[in-house]
Amino acid sequence: MQLELIMSSGFSVFRVAISFVIMCISYMPTIDSLPELSPQKYFSTLQPGKASLAYFCQADSPRTSVFLEELNEAVRPLQDYGISVAKVNCVKEETSRYCGKEKDFMKAYLFKGNILLREFPTDTLFDVNAIVAHVLFSEDVEYAHLYFFHCKLVLDLTQQCRRTLMEQPLTTLNIHLFIKRMKAPLLTEVAEDPQQVSTVHLQLGLPLVFIVSQQATYEADRRTAEWVAWRLLGKAGVLLLLRDSLEVNIPQHANVVFKRAEKGVPVEFLVLHDVDLIISHVENNMHIEEIQEDEDDDVEGPDIDTQDDEVAESVYRDRKRKLPLELTVELTEESFNATVMASDNIVLFYVDWQAVSMAFLQSYIDVAIKLKGTSTMLLTRINCADWSDVCTKQNVTEFPFVKMYKKGKNPVSYTGMLGTEDLLKFIQLNRISYPVNITSIQEAEEYLSGELYKDLISYSSISILGLFSPTMTTAKEDFSEAGNYLKGYVITGIYSEEDVLLLSNKYAATLPALLLARHTEGKIESIPLASTHAQDVVQIITDALLETFPEITVENLPSYFRLQKPLLMLFSDGSVNPQYKNSILILVKQKYLDSFIPCWLNLKNTPVGRGILQAYFDPLPPLPLLVLVNLHSGGQVFVFPSDQAITEENLVLWLKKLEAGLENPITILPAQEWKPPLPAYDFLSMMDAATSQHATKKLPKCMKETDVQENDKEQHEDKSAVRKEPIETLRIKHWNRSNWFKEAEKSFKCDKEL
């Protein structure tokens, strides 16, 4: 008898089949087969990816013990799995951590390569089976299949042994039960009251199936019973009940008796004219057990029916909260045009079944709450699931989408962040049109100082003023186009009066030029306009909006991210230390940091920063921490030594070391692609399986005449049968397994019909 374990990794085609002998081993153990090594020698033998079991013991411990004997026996079977076994003698000269201090506390360790997978106290490895089982299950055996090969019955070695697949999860207990069940007698003949019969099957929790026989048909009945017994191997015990020599009466037509494993349940007398009916009767009565196992199975792995989209899930969880939707006007096909024509409108195009739409609708309502009674802009929304024609006509094909409609002007698409702050900023800044035409020097100064649009500068901390001489017509037009393009994101103005030189001289600018007023810092910079193409102007302004040492937030990261440079980021719990900031700013001025984006992150404002630190550090050293993240090429993360002060000198030195490759990264960001988080239902295989089953049924050989008409009906019945099964049995992972098995059964079903 032989037990075979076939391991296949995931869905890959590659299978390793190794067979080894556990039971009935005719192999005499010799002490020599267990290598004895010193710790140093042992660790030098470890190979990457290879598993190895080592028993560490004191050199002066007895040479033999029960455990060593058992371990010795496990050498061969484990070797078949490519797992080496060794006894490591802890000699005094070279102690290892794995060598315990006391004799009694010696342990066995399982390594994979040089990584410790697990440790085992010796008492858990009580015998060879336990050793093998524990070691094997420490490795990934999720996709392993266990077969029992019935070779005892095979006389000729060229003949193939029958085999039975273990369907239960591979746990030590299950394997134990499985083997016991396999070893139980295949068919027993009895001539006593079925109610009284007891076999090893009942003790193993299996029901009994009695095939009722009489003298006249004994030979045929025995063949049938054997056939049934093979089919039910491990599921039920099968007995041949000889009616003629029976004292108790059994119903005349009954040809099968079914006895449940539970005690005290009366036996059932059945009339079943088909082997399949017997099988299905047994299988249907085993159900409860299977369901429980399946449920156990499911707790472990993620469920493909569980939502793993955070937006969908949070929107779903929030679905019962009532939003103050009345703060926005709901538009319909009828009201859309009239409303949009009548006043300035912001329209949210959304779809009520789409999670992202519904998440953004909440921000939109928040904008409405903030603007309540203060804005001339009407906040409206239209559900494109209802009014899809309107949305299509407005050229809106992706959702959610925001457009601004102003009287007499082309609608403007909002392209900013889908959030309250940015949309509010967009709406507020759009109260006036851009670029603002400034007509006097005094007005220009007010504009630059922030006085002119006092209420707007909280939404745009920067104001841009384009300076042009009156004759620069195209340049002015281009700038106007750029200003119009940037409306809602930044305040732009234009000055091109005759006295423009007064301004340009004051700010040391050559025309055409931009003046950039940073209101928070009270600074005004001038930027020459080398090219006056609208696109270039937009680029210049967008670049100018970037700060030299910005506080990175969720909102602004993308504008810095697109520069494709490594981030030199200071993580700070609260506002940034002015000294550090100063040091960095000095280095910026000295052009040391041109190839980086120096920035800082305030964990108080951006709590998600903690998640980043957790990914970089373990454990987390005290803050502040200065790290260099090479986001775009290689993903290395370097940390500025925490025992050094962040000074210009130290920083320069550190950066030089980095450049010279003398620093090791603390981590490398994973470069994995974003793969499907979970598999999908493989309907194609399910359909294939159904068709091939159907095709088997259609084989004329094994088809009864009545079946021909019943084919279609059967299909319906099949369906309902499937539906009654527990949900879990249809998932792909189960499907593949159980179906494969069914197919194997089907293939020899025909010739053994009753």
Added chain:
Amino acid sequence: MGLSAATPLWSSPGLLLAIALHPALSVPTHRDYCVLGAGPAGLQMAYFLQRAGRDYAVFERTQRPGSFFTRYPRHRKLISINKRYTGNANSEFNLRHDWNSLLSHDPRLLFRHYSRAYFPDAHDMVRYLSDFADTLGLHVLYNTTITHVTLDKDQRAWNGHHFILTDQKGHVHRCSVLLVATGLSVPNQVDFPGSEYVEGYESVSVDPEDFVGQNVLILGRGNSAFETADNILGVTNFIHMLSRSRVRLSWATHYVGDLRAINNGLLDTYQLKSLDGLLESDLTDLAILKDSKGKFHVTLKFFLEEAGSNQSADSIPLPQDDNDNFAMRVAYDRVIRCLGWNFDFSIFNKSLRLNSGNAFGKKYPLIRASYESKGSRGLFILGTASHSVDYRKSAGGFIHGFRYTARAVHRLLEHRHHGITWPATELPITQLTSSIVRRVNEASGLYQMFGVLADVILLKENATAFEYLEEFPLQMLAQLEMLTGRKVQHGLFVINMEYGRNFSGPDKDVFFDHRSVGHTEDAWQSNFLHPVIYYYRHLPTEQEVRFRPAHWPLPRPTAIHHIVEDFLTDWTAPIGHILPLRRFLENCLDTDLRSFYAESCFLFALTRQKLPPFCQQGYLRMRGLMSTESLRQHRVESRLPRNHAATDSRLEDSSQQPGDHEPPDAPMATGPLAQSLDSNKEEL
């Protein structure tokens, strides 16, 4: 032509003017597009041609559109439903339940404004079609009967030949493309001895008074037969209905051309033994005899042949002579034929090679799945006559089906002759799930023309974006590039609507228990109409389409997804419908299509080298989705996003080296894997 004035008054002067402009009758008038017939299909095609600004004319035999409906159905009740209320505002969705309207941009031209009846009167259809033609100013030449159509070879012509149409006045029209929308106009007649005694559906009296106390035999078992029976059920002695094959019930076959429940009064009285009855026999074996009292007897043709032709009616053997319980042994007062109609092939010259189909397609001209005749390029069949494509399968023979196929044909023509590629919307991949969900929930063309017209999604490189094409003829999938002008380079999805494969059929019990499927994992066994999505890495070839597996509308795909059938046909449930669809799309494209809040994208941007598409296409382009306080709360509680795929790379990098290289105080790896392995940290 500028003659498409908007009122009916202008139509005839327009025609006169057109004739006046071409005094020499021998000089043919050229048109790019000629449409034969101003019925629903002709007008629908005219609408699309008009909107595209094409040079076209519709030729109509009578003086107004929809002449068929002025006489048919004889009992005036249309069996196309006019569902005015659905509880849904979506006008596209509502067309799923409006079987009479033609497609147009004008919401006034919806049939519900023309009738309040669920089964409307045919006169309302005539009125509707007139309004449709007039309001839209379609260019119809009324009172113009095309008597002959032939081909004229011409190298320079669009299709290598022109179609030459001659009208009843001898005027000749030369057309680059011919669109035949003449319907089925020739009553189907079966020839057997005594067929001269049979009255036709087209002329039989519709006044029940004419049938009082009569025994009536009706030949046929379609809607016209049952409609005729229904009308006289209450006044006749009994009605027997005779047909070659058993009755096919529409609700069992999902085919609207089969017997509709509204007409099935006779089934009821037959099954309740109220004297009426249904019989099956091949009509061609039949003979009808008239006895001396003018009553009709049913006998078999071969009895007649045996007896010879000179026998008097009363002495010819009858089946009941041998078989005294023969079902039709009674004498009938009337025999009525209700056997449907055939296409009128008579006006088409042989050079057009316009042939009738085989098997059950005999009444229809033979065409491709693109509705183009197999015999001549540039000749398309529209409307009821094009039903051979989906006979007994879908709705292509009816207004609510062929209004979409006319649009598909128009799109093919726009590409073929005007270089306008099939319309498509290009969208980022993050919109993929939503675009499909949107269409399967509202699209009426997919829903009505299930199994015939399907949406196609063409993927762009690296699956970052896609093009969405609507309502492409499914069977022409292999020729998609040529027909649409779009390129298929990176795989495609096809979205089709299907009933369960073994669900419907004339003899099936469609009310069996467990007929509806509710679990997402059973979706492939859905019985009622539900969306099915096919994924192909490459465009299937013509061979693959032709030799596809039996009962499959398309060749075997790389992967397939069924969205589980829904009682409300509302496929927007987040877990039941959208999640499994997303997983399917993700696994086809090998990517992660989840949506993420900006905060998650922020975290990913700083802790991983790659970002999921949603963050790449949204957050990184400064269009990230911010969460509100309440959503943030739920997000934290749900502990999403979980990272199934991510393994901690640090584990290997920083894992300990046992043995002689043991670092004294190396930090421990504490990834999830390390924790689960029950390792003893202190030991290292």
